[in-house]
Amino acid sequence: MxxxxxxxxxxxxxxxxxxxxxxxxxxxxxxxxxVCDRCGQTVFDNDVSKQLDRIVDSLRSSADEVNxxxxxxxxx
Ligand SMILES: [Zn+2]
Numbered sequence: 495m496x497x498x499x500x501x502x503x504x505x506x507x508x509x510x511x512x513x514x515x516x517x518x519x520x521x522x523x524x525x526x527x528x529v530c531d532r533c534g535q536t537v538f539d540n541d542v543s544k545q546l547d548r549i550v551d552s553l554r555s556s557a558d559e560v561n562x563x564x565x566x567x568x569x570x
Contacts, residue, residue, distance in 0.1 A: 495537070497530035504528035509536050511546055511565075520553050521562045522546060545569050 495504050509527040513520045525546065528537045538546065549568045553561045 495528055497533060497535050498537070499535055500530065500533045502530050502532040504530050504535075504537065508565075509538075511538075513550055515550075515554065518553075518556065518558065519560050520550055521560070522549055522568070523562065523564045525565045 496502065497504050505528070507527060507529040508524045509529060511522040511525045525538065526542055528539075529535070545565070545568070549563065549565075552568070553563070
């Protein structure tokens with residue numbers, strides 16, 4: 495796929511996804527993504543985004559202040 499901003503061809507890479515929920519922080523490592531090496535834009539496929547939503551929901555009620563997981567461990 496090409497970058498929506500600069501039209502550069504994007505590379506398939508693993509990225510870090512982080513979300514600050516205020517009460518806690520969720521970090522998902524090694525997420526499959528498309529990265530533009532020209533402008534730095536990172537894009538996740540739709541199914542990956544859905545999995546990230548699911549992971550965030552499952553960790554939202556966690557008592558831990560910081561949750562660090564690996565994408566592959568959370569996706570069946
Ligand atoms: Zn770009």
